[in-house]
Amino acid sequence: MSALPTGDLRVFAQYERDFTEDVDVAVVGSGPGGAVVAKELTDAGKRVALLEEGPPFTPADFELDGALSMARTMREGGLRATRGTVMPTMQAIALGGGSLVNSAICNRAPDFVLDDWCTQFELEHTTRRDLDPHYDAVGKFLGIAPTPENVLGQRNLLFKRGCDALGYASEPTERNVRGCRGSGECFTGCRTRAKQSLDLTYVPAALRGGASVLTSVRVERVVAEGGRVRGVAGRVVAPFTGRPSHRFRVNARAVVLAAGCMATPVILQKSGNLVNRSGQVGENLQFHPGVAMMGVFRDEVTPQFGATQGYQSRHFLRDGFKLETLWAPPAVLAVRLPGYGESLKRRLAMIPHAAIWDAIASCNRSIGRVRARARGLDPNLSWRLHPQDLRILAQALWTLSEIFFAAGADSIVPGVYGIPEEIHSRAEAEVLRTRPLEVSDIVIGGNHAFCTTRMHGDPRRGVVDEYGKCHDVENLWIADTGVFPRCPSVNPMWTGMALAHRTAQALAERL
């Protein structure tokens, strides 16, 4: 057992007055970006303050009910949505950020994505060879490994069976998990403590290195004077209600913003439109929009058992989508089922015989923006799904239906307006391929978000360089998925952590 942390962790109940701290580096946000930066900088001997607006959650604080869990762990109660194309999207508010309530999927960005980033965004040091050492370091620390077979469960194995029958490549998902028992509770917090979320791993490691971890503090602005950043300032906020109380200021030689790609641009905009000579702060917002489908099997699937998203197929990445298995609190899954009254109850009763699989799409043509609201730090998100990207989602839906029937499903519930609510054969499912879809015909969810402070080799076209340093200010850095120049086509957490790992090393060298 390692030595216990010696750093300073503060929670809401401990704040009694306004306060000021002096450190080398203030890191804003304790999710996969910020926690990695904090740990690596403390390892390099820097004095670090890690600031997080949310509280730390213990297993006793986990809420098993889906909606109540989201209301406690997600910003805007989990009911955030984009304007333009209306699409729900989420951002966690907790120590450890999204890693507390995601399904721990870890993928390296594919070669063709990194090649595209380097070519299109004038990057010289973001190749596979450049990033692999950082992926490796993070992967080793978190124990990233393929999902073990004994906790896959029928829901995942049926997906494999369907893909195998059609000749589509698929594999157990690599995850930051040690000792998974297949509870399927990733989205409400892992009660088995198997998921190696950042609050259990990098944050304690940062504390062990002597970092100050301040929770329930909302950074409202970056303090800049004379062309340099001097620190950050904000308010202590109560958990869940967000009610502000004491003021604080953290003076720092450098600031790293890792508040997430929907919050970092808001902080910059609220700080006098800082580092925006390029005009790119808050622009280029991209998502991996997702669609899901339920398939019903004759035999019981017991879908509640098994790794939450234990299997995936990257077979269609170049076509623009990735396929995954899925489980979530039953109530959250049930809200996607069509109908009402008797028919709805009948479909809900099918869930024990059902598997739910989803697709996430690379929608590089669908662009939006993040703007600060007049009051508060919740972002105003506008985004529109491009018609060509809609075609990718339609193809993904058709492919999911193919896999379901190849796996032996009796029927599928596609959840698409204007086509039958239940489809009983692959031939019937042709309608998914042949009928032109409108954006409003399908239910999409905004998974992952990127690019709002993108990296670019040309300071006129990007906010940060490829190490995460802002082009306009020497000592302000960004380490969240906002720096991605384009969506990575796969789940972004590992790439975000690898880039953050590199950012920390670059920053440590300069301080």
Next chain:
Amino acid sequence: MLGWVLFAIVVGYGVARVAVGHPRPDRRFARLARGEAAFLAAAAEANFPPGGDIMASGFDAGIPAYVDRLLEVLRPRTRLQMRMLFFLVEHATLFFPAPGRGGFRRFSSLRPEQRVAVLEAWERSRFWQRRFVFASLRAILTLGYFAHTPVLRQLGLAPLAIESPVCEADLLYPRIGALPESIPYTRDDLSEPSDGTPLALDGPLDPRYAEGAP
């Protein structure tokens, strides 16, 4: 003068149609107004009628109480949006009537078969905005329905009892709202991490979901 009297009558009638005459709920709610509770009870019963493949009805599930609890934990802006949704569906039938006699009434004052017809019209509307409103309402009702533990137990989907190992982080973080002094663990309490043994599906349920749980 007569014009003012007529105007006052019309306004009074309008206010009465919108705000007066809801039945008194059988319990007090922290957030829900009487009219909202009546609407939610009516919508829950139409969405989850008695009988069928799952025994519990929307009424049995106590959905208004669940929504009241949900409203309690939401931030004011989100809470307002949700309440506006309830108001919209409850009163839309004053302008776009339900089929049959007496269709120009609030949703909660319609007959059961009229409520079902209204829901059907919202769900099948060619205007996506109407479908979106319906889907949002149904989502809230469904969340409440599944929070009723007998529903999850009948489907075999109730969470199992899991004993969380005590790890390093448990020595660092108090429960939300508490002081670090309240952390009940010391180094001696640290336990072995999970060994990856799959959960037994016939194991005991989490106490919050077990038969007889409050």
